Amino acid sequence: MSSSLPGGRPPVPPEGLPDGEPGYRERTGNGAPLLEVRDLVVHHGQLRALSGISLTVYPGEVYALIGANGAGKSTLLRTIAGLHHPTAGSIAFDGKDVTGLRPEKRAGAGIVMVPEGRRLFPSLTLEENLKVGMSYARKGPWAIERVYELFPWMKDRRGQRTAQMSGGEQQSVAIGRALVANPRVLLLDELSLGLAPVIVQRIYAMLPQILESGITVLLVEQDVSQALRVATHLQCLLEGHVTLEGTPAEVTREQVEAAYFGVSSAASGGTTPLDPPNRSNG
Numbered sequence: 001m002s003s004s005l006p007g008g009r010p011p012v013p014p015e016g017l018p019d020g021e022p023g024y025r026e027r028t029g030n031g032a033p034l035l036e037v038r039d040l041v042v043h044h045g046q047l048r049a050l051s052g053i054s055l056t057v058y059p060g061e062v063y064a065l066i067g068a069n070g071a072g073k074s075t076l077l078r079t080i081a082g083l084h085h086p087t088a089g090s091i092a093f094d095g096k097d098v099t100g101l102r103p104e105k106r107a108g109a110g111i112v113m114v115p116e117g118r119r120l121f122p123s124l125t126l127e128e129n130l131k132v133g134m135s136y137a138r139k140g141p142w143a144i145e146r147v148y149e150l151f152p153w154m155k156d157r158r159g160q161r162t163a164q165m166s167g168g169e170q171q172s173v174a175i176g177r178a179l180v181a182n183p184r185v186l187l188l189d190e191l192s193l194g195l196a197p198v199i200v201q202r203i204y205a206m207l208p209q210i211l212e213s214g215i216t217v218l219l220v221e222q223d224v225s226q227a228l229r230v231a232t233h234l235q236c237l238l239e240g241h242v243t244l245e246g247t248p249a250e251v252t253r254e255q256v257e258a259a260y261f262g263v264s265s266a267a268s269g270g271t272t273p274l275d276p277p278n279r280s281n282g
Contacts, residue, residue, distance in 0.1 A: 031058065031059065032094075032095060033056045033057060033058055033092075034057055034058060034059045034093070034094060034184065034185055034216050035055075035056070035057040035080070035091075035092070035093055035111075035185055035216070035218065036055075036056050036057075036090075036091070036092040036093075037053060037054055037055045037056075037076075037080065037089070037090075037091050037092075038054050038089055038090045038091075038092070039052050039053075039054055039088065039089040039090070040052070040053040040054070040076070040079065040086050040088070040089035040090075040091070041053075041086060041087045041088040041089055042072075042075055042076075042079050042084055042085075042086050042087060042240075043087050044075070048240060049072050049075045049240050050072045050075055050076060050079070050086075050240045051240045051241050052089070052241075053072070053076060053089070053237070053240070053241075053242060054089075054242075055235055055245075057185065057216060057218055057233075058216075059214075059216050060211065060214075060216055061216055061217070061232045061233060062207065062211070062216075062217045062219065062230050062231050062232050062233075063216075063217070063218045063219070063231065063232065063233050063234070063235070064219050064220075064221055064227040064228070064230070064231035064233070064234040064235070065077070065218070065219065065220045065221070065234075065235055065236075065237060066220075066221060066222070066224050066227050066234060066235070066236050066237070066256075066260065067222075067236050067237040067238055067243075067260060068222070068238070068260060068261075069222070070239070071236075071237040071238050071239065071240070072237050072239070072240040073189075073220040073237055074116055074189050074190070074220055075240075076220075076237070077113065077187050077189050077218070077220055078113070078115075078189075079091070080111065080187060080218070081103055081106060081107075081111060081112075081113040081187055082098075082101060082102060082103035082105075082106045082111075083103055083113075086099065093106070093109060093110070093111060093185070094109075094110075094184070098111070104135075104136050107136040107181060107183075108136040108138065109138075109184075110138055110182075110183050110184030110185060111183065111184070111185055111187065112133075112178045112181045112183035112185075112186055112187065113178065113186075113187040113188075113189065114171075114174045114175055114177075114178045114186070114187065114188050114189060114191070115174075115189050116189040116190040116193060116220075119174070120162045120170055120173060120174060120177070121162070122161065122162055122163035123161060123163065124161065124162065125158065125159050125160060125161055125162070126154060126157055126158045126159070126160055126161075126162055126165070126173055127144065127158035127159065129162055129173055129177055130144050130147060130173070130176050130177050130180055131144070131180075132177060133176070133177035133178060133179070133180040133181045134180050134181065135181075136181060137180060137181045137182055138181065138182040138183075138184075139182065140182025140213075140214075141182070141213050141214075142179045142180050142181075142182050142213065143180060144176075144180055146179075147176035147179055147180060150176070150179075150206055150209060151172050151176060151206075153169075154172070154173070154176065167194055167195055167199075168195050168196070168199035168202070168203065171191070171195065171199075171203060172203065175188075175203070175206075179210070179215075183215055184214075184215065184216065185215070185216045185217070185218060186210065186215050186216070186217050186218070187218050187219075188217060188218070188219040188220065188221075189219075189220045190220055190221065190222065191203060191204070191219060191220075191221060192204075192221065192222070192223045192226060193222070200223070200226065204226060204229075204230060207230055219231075224256060224260065228248045228256075229248075231247075231248055232247065233245075233246070233247055234246065234247070234248060234251070236256065236259040236260060238259065238260070238261075238262045239262070243258075243259035243260075243262065244256065244258075244259030
């Protein structure tokens with residue numbers, strides 16, 4: 001079996017992760033969870049997209065969801081944001097059940113999403129797009145001026161239409177639009193999709209400042225190496241099922257690869273068998 005993921009990226013760097021690098025903060029599990037998903041089932045028409053997914057996110061974490069295209073990662077994020085309605089299961093935020101809450105109510109409570117593909121208003125200027133994010137804003141440290149401090153290039157180009165910007169610039173605007181809503185948990189869907197590696201590195205470099213402001217991050221990422229570098233906890237999905245869960249320090253290269261592709265790690269040269277759940281309903 002190949003030792004790389006689609007696009008030639010290895011699931012884990014061959015030399016392993018440097019000491020202390022798996023996540024900006026270690027996962028402690030102390031205190032009450034901020035976000036809890038329990039036994040979530042989601043359908044797209046007759047297709048079962050998610051089958052009994054559960055996860056627990058604690059304040060201050062970077063929780064990474066990894067997996068190939070069609071694994072159900074974006075569906076899970078969109079369901080947490082309120083854009084999909086689950087068939088079964090529950091979503092609790094800060095100890096309260098929000099399963100039936102409308103998307104704007106969730107945003108007002110502190111669940112804010114940066115969607116795949118940015119979803120900006122191309123005819124509006126950079127600053128006008130940021131103001132859209134203030135529609136359901138909570139009180140907090142993030143305002144447009146602070147976004148300009150995080151992305152210094154924005155201030156001089158705040159009057160430019162986002163349609164005229166590069167993909168990396170648009171992604172930065174989408175992140176800024178979410179930040180001005182002052183989220184408690186920031187949902188990042190495919191942060192690096194379609195961007196050059198150097199741009200991806202620049203965008204990920206701002207994550208520590210976001211975390212320091214008290215925001216918890218739940219991200220979907222196909223670039224597994226990047227996800228492992230920043231995550232405090234990870235979960236791998238395959239065809240709507242969980243195939244691996246743990247901290248980056250706990251998982252091996254072989255386990256991540258096996259979970260990603262849905263084969264036993266013994267078959268890929270590993271020493272710890274991994275039996276994916278039954279996928280008859282996937």
